[in-house]
Amino acid sequence: MRALVARGHEVVCIVRPRAGVGGGLAPDDSVRLLEGAIVRFGDVGDPASLSRDGVRGERFDAVVSCLASRTGLPDDAWAIDHRANVHALAAAQACGASQFVLLSAICVQKPLLAFQFAKLAFEKALVESGMTYSIVRPTAFFKSLSGQVERVRRGKPFLVFGDGTLTACKPISDDDLAAYLAECLDDETRWNRVLPIGGPGPALTPRQQGEHLFKLFGRPPRFKHVPVALLDVIIGGLAAAGRVVPQLAKKAELARIGRYYATESMLVFDPATGRYDSDATPSTGSETLFDFYARLASGAAAPERGDHAVF
Ligand SMILES: NC(=O)c1ccc[n+]([C@@H]2O[C@H](COP(=O)([O-])OP(=O)(O)OC[C@H]3O[C@@H](n4cnc5c(N)ncnc54)[C@H](OP(=O)(O)O)[C@@H]3O)[C@@H](O)[C@H]2O)c1
Numbered sequence: 335m336r337a338l339v340a341r342g343h344e345v346v347c348i349v350r351p352r353a354g355v356g357g358g359l360a361p362d363d364s365v366r367l368l369e370g371a372i373v374r375f376g377d378v379g380d381p382a383s384l385s386r387d388g389v390r391g392e393r394f395d396a397v398v399s400c401l402a403s404r405t406g407l408p409d410d411a412w413a414i415d416h417r418a419n420v421h422a423l424a425a426a427q428a429c430g431a432s433q434f435v436l437l438s439a440i441c442v443q444k445p446l447l448a449f450q451f452a453k454l455a456f457e458k459a460l461v462e463s464g465m466t467y468s469i470v471r472p473t474a475f476f477k478s479l480s481g482q483v484e485r486v487r488r489g490k491p492f493l494v495f496g497d498g499t500l501t502a503c504k505p506i507s508d509d510d511l512a513a514y515l516a517e518c519l520d521d522e523t524r525w526n527r528v529l530p531i532g533g534p535g536p537a538l539t540p541r542q543q544g545e546h547l548f549k550l551f552g553r554p555p556r557f558k559h560v561p562v563a564l565l566d567v568i569i570g571g572l573a574a575a576g577r578v579v580p581q582l583a584k585k586a587e588l589a590r591i592g593r594y595y596a597t598e599s600m601l602v603f604d605p606a607t608g609r610y611d612s613d614a615t616p617s618t619g620s621e622t623l624f625d626f627y628a629r630l631a632s633g634a635a636a637p638e639r640g641d642h643a644v645f
Contacts, residue, residue, distance in 0.1 A: 335371050337512035338398065343519070345371040348378060348388040355404075355638070378418040384425045396433035396519055397426040403449055406591050407584055411449035419456040423463055433466045433525075435518045437511075440471040440530050440615075443603045447594055448587065457528070466525050468518035472511050473532040473600040473615065474503040476626045477638045479543060483630045484637070486547040491558040495565075495596035498541030498557060502612065503600035504532025507626065510619025530602050530615060535622050537601055537612035546624055550631050565593045 338345045347368050353359040365373045376387030378401060401418050403410040419436070426434055438457060442450045460467050482492055495501075510533055518524045541557070548555040569589045576583025599610035629635035 337516035339370040347371045347373050351375050381421045389429045393430040398435040400437040406449040408448035411452040415452040416456045435468045438471045468524045469528045471530045480637045491556040492544030493558050494540045499539045501599040502537035502539045504537050505623040506533035507621035514618050532615045
């Protein structure tokens with residue numbers, strides 16, 4: 335939103351009455367957080383609310399959707415990543431918008447999880463809609479790679495799957511990603527394209543992230559290795575128990591999501607070689623994960639933990 339306002343756009347944000355992690359933001363908090371935009375409260379799951387409370391009969395030029403399920407669980411993913419975006423697309427077409435920018439995720443290139451199939455189903459609907467689209471598929475966000483900063487600060491070991499080099503990503507900051515999304519509106523080279531995008535600098539493994547944190551806090555590196563096979567055992571157990579207790583089926587899906595990120599890189603995947611390719615993953619922006627770690631360490635930034643944090 336800030337990136338759009340900074341570029342001179344008039345922005346209307348559609349927000350639910352209780353927003354943020356765990357619904358922690360009341361309407362006044364959202365209005366404060368989204369200063370510079372017009373904030374309207376509604377239910378993106380309900381097309382009538384989208385039209386009545388969000389669009390209000392006005393004309394719009396474009397829709398930028400960052401909608402996504404907060405848990406990644408199948409029902410929520412199909413309700414939000416797919417259906418709510420389908421409603422937003424219909425509302426966009428009805429109010430005269432000609433352009434739709436979608437925040438998606440790089441992991442959909444190798445789909446194994448329910449939320450990835452839900453995202454892909456909407457990507458397809460968008461491509462087939464005839465609107466000018468930009469489907470932005472970023473790599474990992476800083477917040478997803480900051481869950482262990484406090485552990486290391488407190489002298490605990492850094493947890494890694496395997497030897498900590500099973501995966502890599504090119505982390506991207508919120509502001510750099512926001513700028514990239516906002517620029518999709520005017521940059522014709524980003525129209526009608528699927529755009530994988532990472533942050534600046536080389537790809538980083540979890541081991542490199544941990545090593546950097548130990549250096550930052552002046553401690554000798556100490557890693558605790560978690561075997562991926564342990565996750566398989568947990569998933570198997572939860573899935574079996576989940577056939578009887580639905581709550582455990584949800585936990586099995588969350589464990590599957592954890593396993594995916596423990597074993598799959600957030601880089602462009604080359605289906606011909608079956609490998610992730612750091613060089614083929616475009617970079618944008620200027621903020622690095624290690625800049626962010628330094629700001630977390632000094633207290634200049636606070637970590638945002640999602641509803642689905644693993645560490
Ligand atoms: N996290 C990463 O490292 C990462 C990496 C690459 C791509 N991505 C993708 O980027 C997108 C955003 O990710 P994120 O981590 O920023 O997700 P997030 O913090 O969970 O944000 C999801 C957004 O969707 C809204 N939303 C969810 N359920 C809703 C509902 N029932 N009604 C109305 N609004 C709802 C949330 O609003 P509220 O504030 O009201 O909950 C929030 O604005 C996702 O598509 C994700 O897959 C994430």
